[in-house]
Amino acid sequence: DAMVIQNPRYQVTQFGKPVTLSCSQTLNHNVMYWYQQKSSQAPKLLFHYYDKDFNNEADTPDNFQSRRPNTSFCFLDIRSPGLGDAAMYLCATSRAGSGDNEQFFGPGTRLTVL
């Protein structure tokens, strides 16, 4: 099945200890997104890649970085996690182009910060 895969599904880290979350896709979509979702809230866009073009949201903290080494993979790096960064992190993909707007979400990584 073509899909969006996120690893790990659950991540526990210590306050201030860097962590990397990964996302891969077999859909060959050219756009990849990272969202942060806290309990009972809407997903909040952190950044997205349109092909190799990186687009950072204005209110995304500098603590969050991203890498996209190729079409299939995208990484979210949290350099110094704080307690407030505990959340579900969702990766999504889409194919840019006329009529192709649907975003496909991965299962998410739930991050716990101790």
Place this chain on the structure above:
Amino acid sequence: GENVEQHPSTLSVQEGDSAVIKCTYSDSASNYFPWYKQELGKRPQLIIDIRSNVGEKKDQRIAVTLNKTAKHFSLHITETQPEDSAVYFCAAKGGRRALTFGSGTRLQVQP
């Protein structure tokens, strides 16, 4: 940028009744309006979407209507069932922008 408002934040209905969730958007350039259902601890799942060249779309018990002039769109669920209980998010998108989500509606269907 785009701003999407969603109402109500919670909705409780009896099984078999209809449920309606409404959203408004601000950017007239938005042309794609999906609705996602999210169950506890799971990813958002697309349940229906509509593009700006269409006024209404229906898929079995679910329908979405779009009024471009008024910049609002609505989700209608008929004959609700307990398994419809979840959080529903509307969203809007235009051009190269990512989706902008509404704040969500927690739907509870009472058996």
